Amino acid sequence: MLARDLAQPFPVVRPDTNALAAARLLAEHRLPGLIVVDEADRPQTVLPGSQVLRFLLPAYVQRDPSLARAYDERTADRLGARLAEHTVRELLPRERATLPVVGGGATAVEVAAVMARLHSPVVAVLESDRLLGAITVSGLLTLLLPAA
Amino acid sequence: MLARDLAQPFPVVRPDTNALAAARLLAEHRLPGLIVVDEADRPQTVLPGSQVLRFLLPAYVQRDPSLARAYDERTADRLGARLAEHTVRELLPRERATLPVVGGGATAVEVAAVMARLHSPVVAVLESDRLLGAITVSGLLTLLLPAA
Numbered sequence: 001m002l003a004r005d006l007a008q009p010f011p012v013v014r015p016d017t018n019a020l021a022a023a024r025l026l027a028e029h030r031l032p033g034l035i036v037v038d039e040a041d042r043p044q045t046v047l048p049g050s051q052v053l054r055f056l057l058p059a060y061v062q063r064d065p066s067l068a069r070a071y072d073e074r075t076a077d078r079l080g081a082r083l084a085e086h087t088v089r090e091l092l093p094r095e096r097a098t099l100p101v102v103g104g105g106a107t108a109v110e111v112a113a114v115m116a117r118l119h120s121p122v123v124a125v126l127e128s129d130r131l132l133g134a135i136t137v138s139g140l141l142t143l144l145l146p147a148a
Numbered sequence: 149m150l151a152r153d154l155a156q157p158f159p160v161v162r163p164d165t166n167a168l169a170a171a172r173l174l175a176e177h178r179l180p181g182l183i184v185v186d187e188a189d190r191p192q193t194v195l196p197g198s199q200v201l202r203f204l205l206p207a208y209v210q211r212d213p214s215l216a217r218a219y220d221e222r223t224a225d226r227l228g229a230r231l232a233e234h235t236v237r238e239l240l241p242r243e244r245a246t247l248p249v250v251g252g253g254a255t256a257v258e259v260a261a262v263m264a265r266l267h268s269p270v271v272a273v274l275e276s277d278r279l280l281g282a283i284t285v286s287g288l289l290t291l292l293l294p295a296a
């Protein structure tokens with residue numbers, strides 16, 4: 001099995017994707033993060049879900065998390081609405097995470113070595129510089145474990 | 149909504165859990181990692197899936213990942229069998245990851261602040277020092293986003 005056979009579709013966003021749409025993708029697909037691609041479908045970075053949370057927290061809670069308790073819970077569900085006026089670009093951290101990538105011809109053991117070295121639960125699979133999909137650590141383990 | 153209402157069951161292992169059983173939990177539940185608890189159900193750390201992969205790689209690939217390509221793919225599916233003779237304790241990295249925890253009475257905004265600060269996709273929820281469950285970033289976003 002090569003990376004191109006193991007790659008699964010993975011939700012992607014672009015820097016100009018609406019931030020609320022991106023947050024909905026994370027919620028619906030139960031993902032810890034999304035792959036951010038440019039206009040030519042080349043993966044650029046990862047948008048971690050924790051970064052989306054950071055953005056929707058009130059500014060004073062971002063500055064001092066101990067103030068979170070004081071936040072009125074009855075209006076907590078309005079926090080998410082703030083995202084609608086922003087894009088993914090605005091949510092990305094200044095220090096962008098490197099998305100591990102492998103070529104479509106990488107072997108399962110090569111993919112495992114990349115995940116292990118970079119402590120990453122996901123790697124992007126590229127074919128001719130375009131994103132083919134992604135391999136998760138659970139997907140790779142399913143392949144590598146002996147039948148029960 | 150408080151953390152105790154948001155907490156979902158999350159697969160846990162103990163240091164003496166069989167490593168192959170732990171890897172199967174990761175694969176079956178499609179998780180990036182597992183919570184490791186002690187004999188009193190107190191969370192100790194996280195076992196990342198990437199660490200399980202690291203352990204099942206041949207020693208020479210762990211030392212030099214560029215050698216992964218040379219590994220005979222036909223026997224790759226036997227790598228996982230190695231895990232059966234080991235425990236979770238042996239898989240844990242020397243530098244153990246800190247699992248973010250909140251009390252059952254933490255508000256959704258407090259949980260978001262903890263995830264944002266620690267860049268974590270999951271937090272453990274404790275009640276009387278015992279693990280009640282976990283909250284994922286996607287679960288929390290589902291709560292905080294406006295209805296579509």
